[in-house]
Structure formats: C-alpha cells, structure tokens
Amino acid sequence: MLHIFIRAIRDILSNSFLNAVAVITIALSVLIISAFALFFINADAVMNIWTEGIRIMAYLEPGVPEKKISKITQEIQRMDGVQETRFIAKEEALEQFKAQIRGQSSLIDNLKENPLPDAFEIRMAEPFRNNWENFETLAMQIRAIPSVEEVEYGQKWLGRVIHILNLFRLAGYALGCLFFMATVFFVANTIRLVLYSRQEEIEIMRLVGASEGFIKDPFYIQSLIQGGLGGIIGLGTLFVTFNFIVGNWKLEIGTWKLGSVPNFEFPISNFEFGFLSPEISAGILLGSMFVGWLGCYLSLRQFLKV
Amino acid sequence: MLHIFIRAIRDILSNSFLNAVAVITIALSVLIISAFALFFINADAVMNIWTEGIRIMAYLEPGVPEKKISKITQEIQRMDGVQETRFIAKEEALEQFKAQIRGQSSLIDNLKENPLPDAFEIRMAEPFRNNWENFETLAMQIRAIPSVEEVEYGQKWLGRVIHILNLFRLAGYALGCLFFMATVFFVANTIRLVLYSRQEEIEIMRLVGASEGFIKDPFYIQSLIQGGLGGIIGLGTLFVTFNFIVGNWKLEIGTWKLGSVPNFEFPISNFEFGFLSPEISAGILLGSMFVGWLGCYLSLRQFLKV
Amino acid sequence: MQTFSNDNFIIRIFHVHKRYGPKNALIDIRFDVSENEFLFITGPSGAGKTTLLKMLNLGEPVTEGQIIIDGVNLSRISRSRIPSLRRKFGIIFQDYKLIPTKTVFENIALVVEAVGTKRRLIRKKVRSVLRTVGMEGKSKSLPPTLSGGEQQRVAVARAIAGNPRIILADEPTGNLDAESAGIIFELLREFHTRGATVILATHNTELIRRTGGRVILLEQGRLKTSTIIPKLT
C-alpha cells in the first residue's frame, strides 16, 4: 500500500512539467469556483439585508384597548412567514416622523393633538421575503383582522427591486453552474491529456502482464494528490487575497438606521464581508479531489478500451 | 497559401478528438468570460441607476429674485461633476411633500402659508457619483454660494452603500481579471497539451528537411480556426441562453418614481437587461483567436527549442 | 502431426484466422507447440509472424478459431485473468516496446515486480539480467538515449526477467552485430535447456541452420511448411 504511494509520488516528480500543469489547472479552477462563490455569497448577504429592511405597517383604528392589541400581535405572529411583530404606539410614531422630516419640521412644531394612529410593524422571515407576492398575501391576511384600519407595505418599487435581485440571484446560480461544469471539464480534460502522453506506458505495462490495479492505482492516487494540492493552493490563494483586500478596504460602518422610507430600513451596518464557511471550503476541497479522480477514471477507461 | 489552409483543415479533421477538446475548451472559456461580463455589466447598470438616484438639494433663502436664480443655476451647472440642475419652486415642493406623506396628510391639510423654501435639485454625472467624497465636495461648494441657506445630500448611509457597491465593483473587476487569466491559461495549455501529442511529428518533419514555415503554418492556422470557432460557439451559446432567460423572465416594469427618501430616487424603470455590445463581442472573438494563437506559439517554441 | 492428447502441448492453435479489416493477416493456421520446444517461425516481410506472436500474448484478438495455452482457451478467458496469463510469457517485441520515460532499471523492475518477487530481491534480479545481456552499465539510462542494439538487449532482458515458461522472441537480433546476436541466442538456448518453451520469429537463416529444430514457414498469412531441420555441427 505504502509502496503504491511511493510509486505515485515518484511518478509525479518524474513528470513534473505535466503534473505542474495539472495542479495549476486544478488550483485555478478551484480559485474560479470559490472566488465566485465568495462574491455571490456576499452579494447575496447584501441583498438579504436589503429585503430584511422591508416592513409591513398595519395601522389600527383609534382606541383599540391594550388587551386586544396583544391578541392581535399573537394572531399576526402565527401567520405564515412572519418573523417579528412590533407594536408602535402613536406617540412613538410621531417622534419618528419628526426625526424623518428634519428639514421641514416647522410644519408640525405646533400641533396640539397627535393625528397619527397606533400601528404594528411586521417583518417577514427569510425565505418568504424573497418573493413579493408573499408580502401581498400577508398584507391581505392582516387587513382582514378587525380593528386593522389600513395596511401599508412599501411601494410597488420594492417588489420590482426584489424581482431584479431575484433575477441576479438566478443569473448567479446559473453562472455558478456554468463555472462548475466548465472547470470540471477543464480539470478532467487536463488530466486526460496528461495521461494521454502516458498511454504508451500503460499499454506496455499491460502487455508485459502487470495487473490492472498495479497499473491504475498510482494514477488514481496521483490524481487525488493533484486534486487535493490544487484545491489547497486555490483556496489558500483566495483566502490570502480576500484578507488582503478586506483588510485594505476596511468598511467603517457604524450602526445607523434609515427611517425615511416608510416601511423600509436598510440595516447595512449588520453587513460584514465573510469568507467561505469551513464546510463549503471542505466541500470544495473534496470536490477538487473528486474531479481529479474523475478525470483519471475517464481517461483510464478510454485507454483501456483500446 | 490555399494549400496550407487545406493542410490545416485536414489536420483538424484527422485529429478530431483532440481538436474537439481544444474547441470545447475555448468555447467554455469564452462562455465563462462573456457570461461574467454580461452579469457584471448588467449589475453595474443597476448600481449606476442606484447612484443616479442620489440628489443634492440646495435650499434658498426666502425671496431670491428670479434673475438671480438663473445665475445661480448657471454657476452650479459649471461646477465639477454636475450633470443636471433643476429649480424646484416652493409650491412644487409642497405638492411633492403632500404626495410623499399620503397616509399622514391630515397634518398639513389646513396650512395657510407654505413654510417650504425654494430649492435646487442637483444630480451628479456618472464617474463622479461613484465616490461619496465628490458629493461632499460639491455640497460644500454649493453651500458657499450666497443666497443658499442649506444644502442636503442624502444621509450618510447612501455613502456607505456607494462604498459597498464600489467594493463589489472592485471584486467584480478582480474576478474578471482572474477569469481572464485562468481561461488564457486553460486555453493556451490545452493547445499545448494537444500539440504535445504531435511533438514527434514535428520533430520528424524537421529531420527530413521540412522548412519551419511548412511545419508551423498549419498549426497556427489551425489554432486560429479553433480560437474563432470556440469564440463563436461560446458567444452563440451565451446569446441563445440570454435571450431564453430574459424572454421568460420579462420584467413588467412601468414608470415610477420613488419620492419618499429625501434627495433620493431609484428610477429602476430605466433598466433593461442588455446583451454584450457588438464591440465587446468582437473583442472577445478576437481575443479567443489570439489566445489560441498564443497557445500554439508557446508550445511550438517549447518543442523547437529541444 | 497432431495428436489430441493435451498433456505435452503447451500451446495449441486450431484453425486460426486473423483479419485486419479486409486484410487477411493469417489464414487457417494450425499447429501445436510442445512443452520445452524450440520453435522457429520464419517467412518474408509481412507474412504474419508478428501477428501470430501477438495473438499468443493476447495483444491482438483472434478473429476466428481457437488458441489454447496451458489448457486455457484465449477466446474464453475473463478479463481479470489476462495479466496472470501474460506473465507466463516473456516477450521480446520487434519494436522493443520499452517505456521511454522510465529508466532501463525501472523498465525491467516493472516485470520483476509484477510477477510478485519480494521487494528486496527485485534490485538483485534486475541487476543480474542486465549483466547477462551486457547492459549493466546503462541501468540508469532512458531507452531513447540507447543505441538500437542496446534497446534490443534491454528488451531481451525484460523478457527473461520474470523467468517465464514461454519466451516469444520477435526478431530479437535484427539490430545486433554477429557477436552480440550470438550472446542473446545462447541466452535463449540456455533458457530452453532449463525447461522454457521458446518461439522465435526471425529472418536470420544462419541462426536457424546453426541450431536446428522445427521451423514453421509462413507466407502471406498461410502456414506453408513445417520442417525439422537437423542441427548443424
């Protein structure tokens, strides 16, 4: 067993040019896939924060008693897709409104009575808020509650933004698939072409009576090593580059809140660029080893048919 | 000359497996690059529309005469980075404001006097608005104008969004470079490995006295054909896929305007997914031919050194 | 000429045809080879000698007919048993078939290892066969850097390295001077004395005359004659 490893490594060293080509190809492929995954995961996080900011406001009739309010809260909370329900008393609403219209506050400075209603602010949970129809459905359900006078859920343009974000997300998945398939092709193919140059060797070994395992095992081990090495180099390069860029472009984002768009808030302060999770990294590494193995398997099968 | 072409094409046909590999590699590479370019160009267009929505508001002192207003307009228009300056009379502003606060319009229904000032709405031109500092600089310049009482240019979070968008844009460029370099490597390398299998042939031709041109020209022509074919297949696939997706996901976007964020508007209705321009497509095609040629050049140089 | 007792025939060839596309490379060949025979196959260029030897080693499939080696019918053998069958043969290919990217030592060690020699004995064994063919000084060279005759001697060394029961030698002295050829030929004769069956395809009529034995003459794919030539003294 150990001896097969030694043969595989000796092979790698003696065909160093071709093996370097294979390893670089794998490393670049891993870099492409993982860099794009990183880009996409972070873009997705930003999009998510964006949709997280969308709220449904439910305005109550004047004079709903407190007991009923907590009942309504529970009712809303039980609805499909609701993440959080917050009650906003009309006094709080007025304060908020004043803050919103800073420049033109002269307008309401001398109001004697608070004309605003009590309200609920409702946020949707993650998978639901990626589809505008869910907002519409939920809004309709809430409107059906007695004591709810009016429901507002952002303007229609938010729905359009969600639509566009979804299109980009879709395009991102499509690109990711494309990149994945293309790199599988590149890697499998490079290993194939590398083995192509060793077809003669394989043929001769078979003719002098070497067993299939004796011939193939070193190739498999070799391609697993190449896959692993390429994966590590690719991910390592990405990690170093990522930290370098993020380190140099440190975002100085404090905590802040956008209150000016009714029913919308963009809590960008929550956002931090993150690297691929250890699970994803491990998956990529295993994937690159698998693809190495696959390339080897395909080419050996092709040669041995002859 | 014609005969060299015939030899090149005969070569392609007789090594059809290896040539198919080379063409597919080039096609996939072109697909990767151009799909990403398409994704990025469209994402960039969305980002641009976003930043296009940012306005600087300059509020005037009460009672500035009309003549002076047109002078100020011209002054602002001459400033660096200004795209458009629009005067908003206080009557117009009040109408807008009423529209904005729909739900709570009871607040201003019985105002006797318009408390709002006259204002200018200023938009920045394209390269300038990608940097938040330009907004700050311009705002300062405008504030320095006599008769301008106050300048507002959106909240700080817009700056942060621009910052994040710029980071994504940078990451996009970096990814694009990475993809470009990687695919150049893949293509050059595949052609190299394909020629590797013909090293013996080249060596023999030289030994029997064939001239360098006689040996090399068919290879060059062959790799140009491969590059062109791969480029056409890659771009063609992208074009068909793009039209399929865009056709099925038609955006039903009317014209609308977001007025609720002060000094900000997101005219997403202007947005339409566009394919790569003919210039870029032609560039990609030429590029793929060049890379094919390059791979050929590199491998021939390597072999002929021996 | 053909008895049907199986015992002392190590190779039996029944009505074998070999076609490459439309080309008839071998037509209705039949003969048997006894255990420990020294058999010559001769005939003009393109007669089918190499094709015949290749089929014995399963390097080419039989188009029609049967070949039985050591009781095993080659048309019915399972894939997994092919390597062990091939290890019964030591084969010297007309074009040597050395692995160009492995050293002379490695080329031979491969066979020694494949027949299951203990690891620590491999080195010794390889050295000894290289010495026998006079190539001990070139064990670290790559085959493409050897002269034609040197490559041929390495091919011979590889063929005998696994102590095979049957040696198939295809024109093993074509690139050798008379002296080296003599050495190789003595080597094959020695193996024969020690019990191996030797089948030798050659154009070298002098060698045949010197040794004597059964000579099968192929011509355009047909077995023309099979004669016993007495040993020249």
Added chain:
Amino acid sequence: MQTFSNDNFIIRIFHVHKRYGPKNALIDIRFDVSENEFLFITGPSGAGKTTLLKMLNLGEPVTEGQIIIDGVNLSRISRSRIPSLRRKFGIIFQDYKLIPTKTVFENIALVVEAVGTKRRLIRKKVRSVLRTVGMEGKSKSLPPTLSGGEQQRVAVARAIAGNPRIILADEPTGNLDAESAGIIFELLREFHTRGATVILATHNTELIRRTGGRVILLEQGRLKTSTIIPKLT
C-alpha cells in the same frame, strides 16, 4: 589517405568528438567521403554508428571538431539554412521515424513536397517510390499497422523520394528477409550508380562482402580501421 583538395570530398570530418554528458560516444573521428562513394560503417552495438550519421544530418550537435558538408561547416550554419541542407540527405533511421498519425502516402509526400516538387507531380512520385520498395498496396495504411519490415521499406522509400545527393542508411535491412533486403540493397546501389553518395551503417557483413568498397570500423566510439574490401564475385 587524406588529401586536402576540397573538390571531390562531399563530406569532411575533422577531429570530431561527441559526448552525451560524461559518455564519450565518438572520439576524435576524422575521415572524408568522396562524391559518389559507397561507404560502409560497421562496428558492434553501441559503437557510435547512429550517432555519427545523426550528426551529419544535424540531428545531434557536434561536441568538438568540425564537419563540412558540400563546403558548408555545420558548426557555423545559420538556423534558417538547416532545412535546405537536410534536404541534400535522404536518411533511413534505424528506428524508421515514420509519423504514426499520417498514412504511408502522406509520410512520403511530405518529403517530396518539402523539396519543392510541383503539386501535380507529387502523387506520381510517391506512387513510384512506393512501387520500388514493394509497398504500393499499403499507401493508405498508418505506420503502426505495418509489419516491421514494411515500416522499414517505407522508411527507405521516404529517404529516396527526394532524389537526395547523399543517402544515409542506418541498418536499413535489419528487419527484412534476405530477399527484401536484396531488393533494398540493389536500390541503394542503383542510386549510387546514378551519382549519389551512400553511407550505410550495418551489421550485415555478408552485404559488405558482396558489394565491396570502403569499410569504416568503429569500436567504442573510435575509428578502428578503414579498409577497402574488394568486391566478391
């Protein structure tokens, strides 16, 4: 033996050494070849025959010393003139060096085309040389599907296809039966009669004795003897 008039020497070799790393493949070789000479080079396996022929064709660089061919010093030749110099030679390689992925016809057409034959004459010329070596039936075959002797005959056909002034033949009959070998040999003699210079490296002492001529014997890289052998009748 060496006169220094340049006129009738087509090849002049002065104090040539060839080293492969530490290995001395040729040591202080010097001799001249007259125009239209028929020269044999012989010697045991590994003596340096192939190395010497390769150097004449610029297939290997000279380590030390000078080779002058038709007035051109090989050490001083510019890269761009190498192909035209090589076209003066027709060379039969010991390992044939046929392009495995091109048909027999294409392999030969290559040379015919390279020497600048008019396109419409190429086909005729290739057919005619293939007929000369008895391979007209195999023009569409790929070299790996040919028998050893057939490949050797194609190699001979390619060497003579360009009507070269000098023929370098490295063991051109090693894989041929006596009859085919005789045909090839007659072919070379005919070229010689028509004015070509022929240098033939071989182990086949019978051929040498039959033809007669100058024989250069190499041994371990040194020129041992250079003798004129009278033609046997």
